[in-house]
Amino acid sequence: xxxxxxxxxxxxxxxxxxxxxxxxxxxTGYLTNWAIYxxxxxxxxxxxxxxxxxxxxxxxGFQAISLTLFAVGGSILFSWAxxxxxxxxx
Amino acid sequence: xxxxxxILAFFVAGVITGIYRxxxxxxxxxxxxxxxxxxxxxxVGIGIGSNKKALTLIKEVNFKILLVPLSVIxxxxxxxSVFSLVQSNLNLPDSLAVGSGFGYYSLSSVLITxxxxxxxxxxxxxxxxxxxxxxxxxxxxxxxxxxxxxxxASGGATAMDTTLPVITKYIGSxxxxxxxxxxxxxxxxxxxxxxxxx
Numbered sequence: 001x002x003x004x005x006x007x008x009x010x011x012x013x014x015x016x017x018x019x020x021x022x023x024x025x026x027x028t029g030y031l032t033n034w035a036i037y038x039x040x041x042x043x044x045x046x047x048x049x050x051x052x053x054x055x056x057x058x059x060x061g062f063q064a065i066s067l068t069l070f071a072v073g074g075s076i077l078f079s080w081a082x083x084x085x086x087x088x089x090x
Numbered sequence: 091x092x093x094x095x096x097i098l099a100f101f102v103a104g105v106i107t108g109i110y111r112x113x114x115x116x117x118x119x120x121x122x123x124x125x126x127x128x129x130x131x132x133x134v135g136i137g138i139g140s141n142k143k144a145l146t147l148i149k150e151v152n153f154k155i156l157l158v159p160l161s162v163i164x165x166x167x168x169x170x171s172v173f174s175l176v177q178s179n180l181n182l183p184d185s186l187a188v189g190s191g192f193g194y195y196s197l198s199s200v201l202i203t204x205x206x207x208x209x210x211x212x213x214x215x216x217x218x219x220x221x222x223x224x225x226x227x228x229x230x231x232x233x234x235x236x237x238x239x240x241x242x243a244s245g246g247a248t249a250m251d252t253t254l255p256v257i258t259k260y261i262g263s264x265x266x267x268x269x270x271x272x273x274x275x276x277x278x279x280x281x282x283x284x285x286x287x288x
Binding site for chain 2: 003004005007008009010011012013014015016017018019025028029031032035036037038039040041042043044045046047048049050052053054059060061063064065066067068069070071072073074075076077078079080081082083084086087088
């Protein structure tokens with residue numbers, strides 16, 4: 001997985017060098033969207049073919065949503081404290 | 091919102107294709123999605139590197155603004171750790187990895203699928219889409235009762251783009267820079283944090 005992070009870092013450098021080339025950036029934006037579509041389509045296929053996931057989809061969905069409520073709740077409460085200590089009444 | 095619907099549509103199309111075996115399964119073994127992931131990470135890097143907002147923001151960094159993404163990470167991890175204690179299906183590392191998406195559902199779900207398994211990848215997808223939807227719907231409530239940073243915290247990585255309009259509408263455009271900064275930092279950190287945790 002080092003490859004993934006190196007590729008991203010390489011991308012950041014290239015993006016920084018070519019940040020004023022509008023056509024180039026439009027193309028990468030377009031390709032990014034299609035790479036995401038492709039990957040999620042592929043993820044969907046392996047999910048659909050996985051009987052264990054399909055049979056438990058309601059359970060998985062419930063886990064996902066309850067985890068999110070905790071994640072959002074925790075971050076809101078913590079940022080609320082940070083806001084009151086450091087940001088309020090500027 | 092439109093973007094997430096399109097992505098969800100591709101995912102659902104894939105699920106249907108998978109259930110009814112419209113395509114031979116062997117074609118879609120992990121290698122293909124791994125190369126697609128390599129391409130995506132490279133492209134995401136270009137997007138970050140060429141982001142002019144990110145470049146100008148670096149000049150405005152001070153101690154206080156750094157606290158925002160830090161508190162989003164800390165708060166999310168505290169909440170998710172509590173979650174892993176109150177139920178027994180997901181253990182702490184898995185829960186933390188899903189939480190580390192900070193709403194960046196496309197990248198987190200794909201990375202977690204590669205590093206762990208498909209079930210956790212699906213949880214990451216649904217969880218992080220939910221995070222974006224909650225932020226879009228509840229930002230007025232969060233801003234009213236939990237201070238101006240709350241919508242930024244809830245938005246996580248999406249606070250730089252998809253949820254930015256609604257956030258600035260309710261907390262004021264003077265906080266827009268903080269929102270974008272927090273979103274940019276979290277977006278960059280998502281792959282690193284997931285990598286460290288899994």
